[in-house]
Amino acid sequence: MSDSGNSSGENQGSVSSISHKLTSKTPFLSLKLYAVIAILVLCVLATFLLIFLCVRTNRISRKRKMRVKHSSGSIPLVTKDIVEIKAADRPAENCVKKKEVKIVEHNKGLKKEEAHTPRDVIDEEEKEFGDVEKGKSSGGSDVSGRSDASVEPQNIGWGRWYGLRELEMATRGFADENVIGEGGYGVVYKGVLQDGSVVAVKNLLNNKGQAEKEFKVEVEAIGKVRHKNLVGLIGYCAEGAQRMLVYEYIDNGNLEQWLHGDVRPVSPLTWDIRMRIAIGTAKGLAYLHEGLEPKVVHRDVKSSNILLDRKWNAKVSDFGLAKLLGSEASYVTTRVMGTFGYVSPEYASTGMLNEGSDVYSFGVLLMEIITGRSPIDYSRPAGEMNLVDWFKGMVANRRGEEVVDPLIEVQPSPRALKRALLVCLRCIDMDVVKRPKMGQIVHMLEADDFPFRTEHRSAKDKDSLQSNATTVSTRVPNQPKQSREDDVERPRWR
C-alpha cells in the first residue's frame, strides 16, 4: 500500500518536473521550451512541403515538354522525307497480347486461302519469266505498285511514320487472323492501309531498352536501303513503348516453306527457279556488303529470311535488325549469333563478324537450295545430320549428282550442277579470307563458263570440284569488284 503511494508520488513528481522544463525559458529569444519545439516541428513540416512542391512542379513541366515534343512531331520526323500522319494516344492493349498469339498456318505452310497452288505459280512464272530473263528483272512491283528499279528517294523519300491507330486499323486491331508468323524479333501481321496497299507490320518484342533516338537513327538507316532483292522498309511506328516496322508485303511465302513445308512428289521449285532465287539472294547480299557505306552484315542469312514474290524474285528480309535490336535486349543474344546450322565457324567460336560470315551462311543456304535438306536435320542418319559435312563428303567422293533434291523433276545439266556445287564449297572455306565476295558469287552463278573457262581443260581443272571439296580453298576467277550497275543500285546509306 505504502509502495504504491510512493510510486504515484514519484510519477507526479516527474510530470511536474517535465512541465516545469517545458515552461522554463530558453536562451533562444527567451522563448519557452514548448514554443521552441513547436517552431522546430513547423520548420521541418514546411521543408517537407517545399520539397514535395518542387518535385511535383518539375515533373509536370517535364511531362509538358514531352507532350510538346511529341505533338510537334520530333519523334517521327527523322528526316525531311518522313511525313507524320497522325499520333493517336491509345493504350496498346491489343499489341500486348502479341506473344500469346498462335502462329497461324501461314508460318509453316502457306495459308490455305492465300496459298497458290504450284500450278498457279508456275503458270504465272511461264507467262512472266521470259520478260524477266530478258532484262526486266528489276523485281516485281511492290505493294504500292511502284517498281523497285524506279524508286527515287529524292522524290518520294524512303518512307513515313505511322501512327499506332493507323496500324491498328490496318491489321484489324492486330487480330489473330492477320498474323503471318512470329520470329525472334516479334509477331508479323498482314495489314491493309487506308490507301489499299498491303503491308507487313512487325511488332517488335521487348523494346523497352531501345532508346527512341537510337531506334529512329537505325530505322532511318535501314529504310534508306532499296534494292529489288531486299524487302523494303516503308515506315515505322514509335509511340510510347511500341516499336513497329512496316514492310512491303511479299506475297509468296518464304523459301523455307517452299523447300521444306509441303512435301509432294514434285517440288514447284525447279532447278532454274532455285538458281534464280539463289542469284537474287546473292545480289541482295552483295548490295548490303558492297553497295553501301558503311556496309551492312546481315548476320542471319537463312531460308526463312528469304521471302518470295510470285515471280520467284528473292527478297532478303531482316537485314539491319541485328544492329537495330542487338544492343540492349538480352533476347537478341541468340539472334546476334545467327541461326544454328548457318553460322560460320569463326563467328561461332570468336564472335568476330564480317561479311565473310554472311558468305558462309549463303554457302549453307545454297546447299539447302540444291539438296532440299535442312542445315541440321536430326531425323537423318548420323552421317547426314549435318548438311555441310555430308555435302562435302559426297562431292569429295565424286557423288555430286546424288546431292540434288530428289523432288526436282528435271535434273540440272552437269555443267550447271558443277557450277553450283563449286560455289557452295568456296563459300564455306574455313579460311574466311579465301571465301569469295558476294559480288563474285553473283557472277560465278550467272556465268555460263564458270568453272569451265576453256574448251580444253586440263586434267587438274576437271578435278577441281573434288579438290575443292577436300581443300575448300581455291582461286576465284577474276571478277569485277562490284556487281553490275543494274544489280547494285547507288549507295544511299548516308
Ligand SMILES: Nc1ncnc2c1ncn2[C@@H]1O[C@H](COP(=O)(O)OP(=O)(O)OP(=O)(O)O)[C@@H](O)[C@H]1O
Ligand atoms: N514483308 C513480309 N511480307 C510477307 N511476309 C513476311 C514479311 N516479313 C516477314 N514475313 C513472314 O512473317 C513470318 C515471321 O517472320 P520473321 O522474320 O519475324 O521471323 P522468321 O524469319 O520466321 O524467324 P527469325 O525471327 O528467327 O528470323 C515469316 O513466315 C515470314 O515469312
